[in-house]
Amino acid sequence: MSITSSVKRSPIVVALDFTSAEQALAFADDIDPSKARLKVGKELFTYAGPNLVRELHQRGFEVFLDLKFHDIPNTAASAVAAAADLGVWMVNLHASGGRRMMTAASERLAKGNYSTLLTAVTVLTSMEAPDLLEVGITQSPESQVIALADLTSNCGLDGVVCSAHEASMLRARFGKDFVLVTPGIRPADHPSDDQRRIMTPAQAMAAGSSYLVIGRPITQAKMPSAALAAICAELI
Numbered sequence: 001m002s003i004t005s006s007v008k009r010s011p012i013v014v015a016l017d018f019t020s021a022e023q024a025l026a027f028a029d030d031i032d033p034s035k036a037r038l039k040v041g042k043e044l045f046t047y048a049g050p051n052l053v054r055e056l057h058q059r060g061f062e063v064f065l066d067l068k069f070h071d072i073p074n075t076a077a078s079a080v081a082a083a084a085d086l087g088v089w090m091v092n093l094h095a096s097g098g099r100r101m102m103t104a105a106s107e108r109l110a111k112g113n114y115s116t117l118l119t120a121v122t123v124l125t126s127m128e129a130p131d132l133l134e135v136g137i138t139q140s141p142e143s144q145v146i147a148l149a150d151l152t153s154n155c156g157l158d159g160v161v162c163s164a165h166e167a168s169m170l171r172a173r174f175g176k177d178f179v180l181v182t183p184g185i186r187p188a189d190h191p192s193d194d195q196r197r198i199m200t201p202a203q204a205m206a207a208g209s210s211y212l213v214i215g216r217p218i219t220q221a222k223m224p225s226a227a228l229a230a231i232c233a234e235l236i
């Protein structure tokens with residue numbers, strides 16, 4: 001069991017988009033696990049693998065394994081179970097993988113009695129209406145998020161990854177227990193980079209986000225732990 005549950009954690013999840021375990025662990029060693037959870041995504045996991053996740057657990061961090069699985073139902077369910085066996089706090093799928101994929105994954109976790117949270121990505125925070133149109137989706141990002149969040153909820157998952165722009169609408173629709181994970185968070189003085197549907201940390205919390213995923217504004221700062229502390233202070 002990796003989760004040190006007695007510690008009250010902040011809603012911040014720092015995206016460890018680094019190219020090595022050494023960089024990720026140096027960052028982790030500079031911060032307190034009560035101040036943030038950590039997200040391991042495709043880049044870092046491809047470089048450093050499951051051992052890095054174990055190292056972060058040993059240091060007392062809860063880990064969101066953000067691999068956004070999207071595959072046939074059996075493969076996606078098996079991948080989610082592998083993540084749960086690793087003891088991660090949260091793992092995710094792409095909701096566009098559809099009902100049978102999401103149900104298979106959700107049922108696999110329930111059958112194994114895992115405590116790992118399962119969420120589904122709705123519309124990436126880097127996308128706007130013209131991006132959706134180019135991949136054949138004529139709905140607005142907001143309508144597409146609602147459709148995929150309805151499907152996710154029907155399939156028994158714990159919540160969705162969306163932008164904070166959709167958070168208040170989804171909070172009203174699904175209630176207080178539905179998990180809303182919102183990347184695309186930018187302090188007011190930080191550039192948006194490749195993100196498009198962005199909000200500040202305080203705005204996102206006020207809109208009903210459960211967890212704020214924040215990467216570059218913290219990890220690329222001159223003093224990452226100070227950048228994290230400033231964002232925590234904004235949320236008090």
Ligand SMILES: O=c1ccn([C@@H]2O[C@H](COP(=O)(O)O)[C@@H](O)[C@H]2O)c(=O)[nH]1
Nearest residue numbers: 015041123124125183184213214215216
């Ligand atoms: O819709 C999504 C889903 C996932 N992400 C991930 O969150 C972080 C954001 O990093 P920043 O540096 O704060 O932009 C990154 O790891 C993405 O893969 C997302 O941004 N949007």
